[in-house]
Amino acid sequence: MSLPPSPRLWVVVGATGTGKTRLSLDLADALQEHGRPSEIVNADAMQLYRGMDIGTAKISDAERRGIPHHLFDVLDVTQEAAVAWFQDTARATIAEIHSRGADAVFVGGSGLYVSSVVYDFRFPPRDEGIRARLEAELLARGPGVLFDRLRDLDPVTADRVDPRNGRRVVRALEVIELGERTHGAALPEEPALWHPETTLVGVSVPRAELVERLDERVAAMWRDGLVAEASKLRDVGLEDGVTAGRAIGYAQALAQLRGEKSEADAIAETQALTRRYARRQVSWFKRLSGVQWVTPDFDAAELVNQQ
DSSP states (O other), X not given: OOOOSSOOEEEEEESTTSSHXXXXXXXXXXXXXXXXXXXXXXXXXXXXXXXXXXXXXXXXXXXXXXXXXXXXSOBOTTSOOOHHHHHHHHHHHHHHHHHTTOEEEEEOOOHHHHHHHHBOOOOOXXXXXXXXXXXXXXXXXXXXXXXXXXXXXXXXXXXXXXXXXXXXXXXXXXXXXXXXXXXXXXXXXSOOBSSSSEEEEEEOOOHHHHHHHHHHHHHHHHHTTHXXXXXXXXXXXXXXXXXXXXXXXXXXXHHHHTTXXXXXXXXXXXXXXXXHHHHHHHHHHHTSTXXXXXXXXXXXXXXXXXX
């Protein structure tokens, strides 16, 4: 079967540990078999960072099957992975891939990052003065007080924001002060697609099975040297990173290195936070319309044959 001539955007989403990476590789191979070259674009916020490999389950060069991969290892751990920057960068990367006559396979589990690219998603304005004031209050009083304020002002957004994520709480309050509706870590009710030829695929695993996968994945990260990796990254500023320094797994490994947590406690906390994060991912992607949900062992060739 021949595919239509216009380049397509394939979007592979799902919770961490569901097998998105394997499906994206199989999809790229299936497209190649149909005479359609493709390139893979990362949509995982933490895989943007150089050196954060073990704790993000980043695909190695040897595992990439010769398929071009983009937006891996593009930031230092001291840089901030802002969603608005990612939207522009990812869309430009996808447009470049399409200009070469290839399909783009956009894969990852960072819900807001994925949605900001895939949908006609416009960010509210910013005000440096308001944000600086709120960040100073965050530093002085902690995220709890600011989150309570957000919950009073915009309970819908508060339900979708991690109360411990001070950065996200500050951003939501900043937008409210500007008299705008917060994007609330949410999408418009009926979002339009950014690229008209888009196929969305979600990888789903039963809850009990996913919990087992995630707990084992975290234990394996410690066995594979996550603490040593965090130690090297600490030398280049990981603890000062606004985004990277708070990454699940790395924050706990750093606490272990400082002697604040035992290894067992660091692993247990990372497992609990990973399970919680996976629940939020599932909730986010389940809200999206038009997603074809598949199992990890789904034959990617079937996706291609449907087009």
